[in-house]
Structures are given as structure tokens and as C-alpha cells.
Amino acid sequence: MRPARSFAAELVRNLVRKRDFYAGGLVILLGLVMALKGPTYRLGTLMHMGPGFLPTALGVILVFLGILIAGTALGVPPGEDENILPPHPEWLGWACILAGPLCFILFGSFFGLIPGTFACVFVSALGDRKATLKSAAILAAVVTVFGVGLFSYLLQIPMQLLTWRGL
Amino acid sequence: MIETALTDLWYGFGVAVQPHNLMWCFIGVLVGNMVGVLPGMGPLATISILLPLTFGIKPVGAILMLAGVMYGAQYGGAICSILLNLPCHPPHAVTCLDGYPMTKQGRGGVALGLTVMASFVGASWGITEMIFLSPVLVRVALQFGPAEICSLMLLGLLAGSTLARGSPLKGVAMTVLGLMLGIVGTDLETGAERFTFGMTHLDDGIELVALALGLFGIAEFMNSINQVSSINAKYTNVRLRDMRPTKDDVKQAIAPMFRGTLVGSLCALIPGTGPTIASFVAYATEKKISRHPEKFGTGLIEGVIAPEASTHSSVQGDFIPTMSLGIPGDAVMALLLGALMIQGIVPGPQLIKEHPDIFWGLVASFWIGNIMLVLLNVPLIGIWVKLLTIPYKYLYPSALFFVSIGVYAANNDMFQVGETVVIGILGYVLLRLGFHPAPILLGFVLGPRFEENFRRAMLISRGDIAVFVERPISVVFIGLCVLLIVLQIYVRLRGPKNAIVTPPVLETAE
Numbered sequence: 001m002r003p004a005r006s007f008a009a010e011l012v013r014n015l016v017r018k019r020d021f022y023a024g025g026l027v028i029l030l031g032l033v034m035a036l037k038g039p040t041y042r043l044g045t046l047m048h049m050g051p052g053f054l055p056t057a058l059g060v061i062l063v064f065l066g067i068l069i070a071g072t073a074l075g076v077p078p079g080e081d082e083n084i085l086p087p088h089p090e091w092l093g094w095a096c097i098l099a100g101p102l103c104f105i106l107f108g109s110f111f112g113l114i115p116g117t118f119a120c121v122f123v124s125a126l127g128d129r130k131a132t133l134k135s136a137a138i139l140a141a142v143v144t145v146f147g148v149g150l151f152s153y154l155l156q157i158p159m160q161l162l163t164w165r166g167l
Numbered sequence: 168m169i170e171t172a173l174t175d176l177w178y179g180f181g182v183a184v185q186p187h188n189l190m191w192c193f194i195g196v197l198v199g200n201m202v203g204v205l206p207g208m209g210p211l212a213t214i215s216i217l218l219p220l221t222f223g224i225k226p227v228g229a230i231l232m233l234a235g236v237m238y239g240a241q242y243g244g245a246i247c248s249i250l251l252n253l254p255c256h257p258p259h260a261v262t263c264l265d266g267y268p269m270t271k272q273g274r275g276g277v278a279l280g281l282t283v284m285a286s287f288v289g290a291s292w293g294i295t296e297m298i299f300l301s302p303v304l305v306r307v308a309l310q311f312g313p314a315e316i317c318s319l320m321l322l323g324l325l326a327g328s329t330l331a332r333g334s335p336l337k338g339v340a341m342t343v344l345g346l347m348l349g350i351v352g353t354d355l356e357t358g359a360e361r362f363t364f365g366m367t368h369l370d371d372g373i374e375l376v377a378l379a380l381g382l383f384g385i386a387e388f389m390n391s392i393n394q395v396s397s398i399n400a401k402y403t404n405v406r407l408r409d410m411r412p413t414k415d416d417v418k419q420a421i422a423p424m425f426r427g428t429l430v431g432s433l434c435a436l437i438p439g440t441g442p443t444i445a446s447f448v449a450y451a452t453e454k455k456i457s458r459h460p461e462k463f464g465t466g467l468i469e470g471v472i473a474p475e476a477s478t479h480s481s482v483q484g485d486f487i488p489t490m491s492l493g494i495p496g497d498a499v500m501a502l503l504l505g506a507l508m509i510q511g512i513v514p515g516p517q518l519i520k521e522h523p524d525i526f527w528g529l530v531a532s533f534w535i536g537n538i539m540l541v542l543l544n545v546p547l548i549g550i551w552v553k554l555l556t557i558p559y560k561y562l563y564p565s566a567l568f569f570v571s572i573g574v575y576a577a578n579n580d581m582f583q584v585g586e587t588v589v590i591g592i593l594g595y596v597l598l599r600l601g602f603h604p605a606p607i608l609l610g611f612v613l614g615p616r617f618e619e620n621f622r623r624a625m626l627i628s629r630g631d632i633a634v635f636v637e638r639p640i641s642v643v644f645i646g647l648c649v650l651l652i653v654l655q656i657y658v659r660l661r662g663p664k665n666a667i668v669t670p671p672v673l674e675t676a677e
Binding site for chain 1: 220223334336337339340343344346347350354356357359361362385388389392393394559560561563564565567568569570571572575576579581584585587588591592595596597599600601602618621622625626629630631632
């Protein structure tokens with residue numbers, strides 16, 4: 001029979017390897033933010049509820065759910081896939097996907113729709129492993145032509161095609 | 168009663184065949200069919216991208232088009248599953264099991280032909296159900312006070328989050344998160360700004376389009392980048408000639424078609440069980456009553472027809488609670504409801520009476536749209552099959568542009584594009600932690616109405632929370648909620664013994 005302390009340590013070690021432990025943790029964190037921030041908006045009474053009533057209540061529920069989610073991770077043996085990151089992390093791909101819309105914001109608001117579209121598609125296309133600068137540029141050019149035709153001429157999105165807003 | 172329903176339906180056809188409505192409906196089903204075929208694009212992302220573009224058109228046209236995308240995608244998804252063995256869209260995952268073996272035997276065309284037929288039958292039944300059930304539901308629902316509406320919403324949210332795939336606990340957590348995201352912004356009753364963290368851009372709340380595209384666009388692309396294997400186009404050479412089934416095939420398909428339809432329509436009546444569950448149940452039922460269950464998975468026509476028919480009948484049936492009660496069953500319905508709300512239309516039981524053109528026009532457009540889809544799918548099958556070969560590396564950058572401009576166009580606000588990126592990161596983290604983000608949308612759309620009705624109910628009852636169990640209709644809903652929770656716990660404790668079909672790879676956000 002193992003001493004109690006090492007058993008507890010084992011349990012904790014098992015727990016932190018599990019995905020659900022972090023899932024529960026995240027939910028608890030979100031719940032805490034709501035439950036602590038909620039009361040600052042005035043709770044009110046049940047009859048005349050203030051703006052803070054529902055957020056606080058939801059926050060408490062969320063914390064409770066988070067504890068349950070993390071708690072259920074205790075009982076079950078670790079499954080096959082407990083990794084939070086997928087087997088082949090695609091850091092470049094993810095970065096490119098996120099950078100695409102950000103480029104759209106940046107180039108779109110400073111230089112207009114055409115540069116925004118081109119930059120968005122070009123940057124995000126680079127995320128694919130097989131993409132080359134050339135293929136990304138061609139795709140970006142094609143999408144820009146179509147996109148501008150569709151959104152600017154057909155749908156009349158109020159955004160200037162080319163502008164210079166300075167930096 | 169039947170007579171009024173038919174007169175209303177006639178009126179609906181009058182609305183739906185107006186040229187511009189017909190056009191929007193056609194665009195909707197066309198785009199829907201297209202994205203259904205494209206691996207890696209879901210109806211949710213597509214509807215969200217199109218949503219801002221519908222602000223300029225009239226509510227009827229907008230909703231006809233967005234709904235068209237939804238059921239159009241169901242037709243397209245079947246092509247993807249049968250010919251490529253790719254369960255791009257969850258409802259069609261089971262279709263792969265027998266559809267792809269049929270393709271390997273060279274009968275893929277027949278499977279597709281019969282699927283189109285089954286889809287049409289399933290959808291027709293779902294629409295009929297909608298015509299006759301919705302007015303009845305509305306009559307009941309009009310008696311509801313705030314307390315009843317509240318408990319009904321609670322039931323809808325609970326069912327939507329626990330009956331969907333994945334852990335029920337996580338589903339509920341996502342719903343609550345959605346409710347919270349719905350709270351962000353200025354409180355309508357008191358004017359207090361909540362969770363804006365000093366950002367004036369957030370005063371109007373989080374934009375529905377930004378939320379949907381973050382969760383189902385960006386997070387989804389992050390999930391599938393460099394994961395989509397190159398497509399095996401070996402069997403995609405299907406021509407119209409190949410689609411014609413033999414007499415024996417049809418004879419074999421009739422019974423499963425109607426069984427599937429029935430299963431789908433039953434599933435549609437239970438809130439929260441969308442087309443995905445319907446298709447699984449239909450497949451399992453077929454397998455159970457079959458005389459040779461061991462042959463399933465080797466290319467049996469029943470295994471294709473029943474799930475497809477049930478998917479379609481449940482997709483149409485899902486509109487019933489959405490349109491008549493204002494309670495969406497899944498994320499797509501929540502999005503459609505959100506689209507109506509953006510157009511200034513209050514969802515709920517009064518919708519059919521106040522906006523008969525929307526409701527009956529929608530019903531009529533379902534028929535028209537489904538006929539269009541049959542016409543689109545049968546002769547043009549070659550074109551759809553070609554679409555399958557578009558590689559993902561061209562698809563997602565273009566889609567990201569559509570996401571960006573779509574969100575921007577919603578309010579001409581670049582801040583919201585950034586909002587989408589942030590939500591996308593959150594969505595991907597949640598996805599990796601084993602959460603399914605669909606219930607977030609459900610909570611988000613229902614959140615403000617839930618809070619409003621909860622406040623009103625409390626005001627009327629003078630702060631007595633017992634009002635929810637004192638009023639007879641409300642107590643029924645609360646009872647169902649409790650039953651649902653107890654059942655979930657029971658199933659959990661007993662262990663997943665009756666998992667009849669294990670889904671193939673299902674790592675999508677929907």
C-alpha cells in the first residue's frame with residue numbers, strides 16, 4: 001500500500017496531464033471574471049434586478065460547471081488524445097490565418113480595399129505548406145479582382161478602392 | 168384548419184414566386200449547394216459571410232436566401248460524403264459508411280441519384296409538418312407569459328447544449344458562455360455598460376457576424392489548415408447517365424426512405440436534436456431492423472437513403488420551433504434568427520401573425536428551393552463533382568477575405584474584424600480543449616431575450632422565484648429540464664454502452 005501523500009501526488013500528476021483539467025480551469029477562470037466583475041454593475045433585488053444580477057449568477061454557474069468538468073477528469077483514465085496541441089502544430093499556418101484579417105484591417109484602413117484584399121489573401125495563403133510566394137501572389141491577385149468586382153461594384157460596400165491615409 | 172393552412176400556403180407561394188424573392192432563393196440554394204460540396208466550408212460560415220450582405224435587401228428575401236444556403240448545403244454535403252468519403256459536414260458523416268463503398272463498386276452515381284430523391288421526400292415531409300404544426304404551436308405559445316417563455320428558453324438552451332455531440336457538461340458551459348457574450352454591451356433597461364472594458368466599440372455588444380465567423384470561420388480554418396489530405400479524385404467521374412437507378416434499386420430504397428423521413432421528423436420535434444443526430448438514429452434503426460445487419464458498411468443502399476432522408480426531414484422540421492416559438496434548436500437556426508433580429512423582426516409566437524409574408528413565404532420557398540436543388544443536382548452533377556477537386560490551399564485564403572469583408576460590411580467598422588480574430592483564437596482554444604462552440608451561438612442569440620423575460624417575470628411575481636414552478640405550463644418545461652439532466656447523469660453513470668455507431672473523424676466546429 002502506497003503512502004497517502006504519494007497517492008495524492010500521483011492523482012495530481014494524472015490530473016494535470018488531462019485535457020479536461022485545463023478545460024475546466026478555463027471555464028472557472030471565465031466564470032470568476034464574470035462573478036467578480038458582475039457585482040460592480042449593481043446587483044439589485046430579485047424583484048428589481050440590476051444590470052449586474054445575471055452576469056454574477058451566470059459567473060457562479062460557470063465556476064460550478066468548471067469545477068465539475070475538471071472534477072470528472074479525476075475519475076476517468078487518460079484517453080488517447082490528451083494533448084492540447086494537435087499532433088503536428090501548425091504555428092506558421094495559424095499565424096498566417098490570424099495575420100490575414102489583421103492585414104486586411106491595416107492595409108484596408110490605410111490604403112483601401114484593393115491593397116487590403118491582396119495583403120489578406122497573400123499572407124494567409126502563405127500558411128499552406130505547399131504554398132510558394134508566386135502561387136500566393138497569383139491567388140491574391142485573382143481574389144482581389146473578383147472581390148473588388150463583387151463587393152465594390154456589385155454590392156457597393158462603402159470602402160475606397162485605393163486611398164492614402166498616411167501613417 | 169387544413170383549409171386556412173392551405174390558403175396561407177397559397178399566399179406564401181404568392182410571396183415566394185415574386186421575381187426578386189425567387190432570385191434570392193435561387194442564389195441561396197446555389198451558394199449552399201456549392202459550399203456543401205466544398206470540403207472545409209460549412210453552412211454556418213457561409214451564412215455568416217452572407218449575413219451582412221443581406222442587410223440591404225428586404226427581410227423576406229434575406230431569410231429566403233439564408234435558409235436556402237442551409238438546406239442547399241445539405242444536398243451538396245451528400246456528394247462529398249458519397250464520392251470522397253469525406254464527412255465534411257457532420258450530418259453526412261454516416262452517409263460515408265455505405266456511400267463510399269457503393270462508390271468503390273462503381274455505384275456512386277446511383278447512390279447520388281437516390282439520395283437526391285430521398286432528400287426531396289424527406290424535405291417535403293418536413294415542410295408539410297411545418298405547415299400544420301407551426302400554427303398549433305403558435306396558438307399555445309401565445310398564452311405564454313414571461314415566466315413560461317423563460318422556462319421554455321431554459322429547456323431549449325439545455326436541450327441544445329446537452330443533446331448535441333460532446334460532453335453535456337461542456338455543452339452547458341458553452342451555452343452559459345454564450346449568454347455572457349450576449350450580455351456584453353449596454354444594458355437596454357438601465358443603460359449600464361457591461362463587460363466593455365472601456366472600449367466604446369463594444370457598447371452595442373458583440374456583433375453576431377463577428378462571433379459566428381470567429382467561431383466557425385477562423386477557428387475552423389485553424390483547425391483544418393494542412394490537415395485536409397489531398398483529395399482522391401479517382402471516383403469523381405460521375406455523369407448524369409450514371410445516376411439513374413434501376414427498378415430494383417428504387418424498390419429497395421422506398422421503405423428506408425420513409426423510415427428515415429419519419430425518424431428525422433421525430434428528431435426535429437425534440438429541441439436540440441438536429442440533423443446530425445437524426446442521421447445517426449436513422450442509420451442505427453436501419454441496421455437494427457435489417458435482416459442482414461452485418462452487410463452494413465459494405466455499400467448497402469439502405470445505409471445511404473435512410474440517413475439522408477432523415478437529415479432533410481429534420482432540417483426542415485428544425486424551422487418549426489425556430490419560427491413559431493423563437494427558440495432555435497441549433498447554431499444554424501440561431502444564426503437565422505439573429506438575421507431576422509438584425510432586420511428588426513422580433514422572433515416569437517407573434518411572428519407568423521405579424522409577418523405572414525416571412526413565415527409563409529419561407530415555407531413556400533422551401534418547396535421551390537428543394538425543386539431547384541433537385542434540378543441543380545441531377546443534370547449539373549458533373550460541375551459539382553469538379554468543385555470537389557478545388558484544393559483547400561486556395562479555398563481558405565479566399566474565405567478569409569470573405570470573412571474580413573463580411574464582418575467589415577456589417578457595420579463598416581474595422582474594429583469588428585479584429586474582434587473576429589480574437590474570437591477566432593478563443594474558439595480554437597476551446598476546440599482544442601474539447602468544447603464544441605455551436606452552443607455559444609445559441610446562448611448568444613437567446614441571451615438578451617432571456618434576461619429581459621427573466622426580469623419581467625421576476626417583476627410580475629414580485630421577486631418570487633417560485634413562480635416558475637407554480638404556473639402549470641412553466642412547471643412542465645422545468646420538469647422536462649430536470650428530466651433531461653437526470654437522464655444525462657443516468658446515461659453517464661451507466662457508461663456509453665449503447666453507442667451504436669461510432670462517428671468517423673468528426674473534428675469540425677459545427
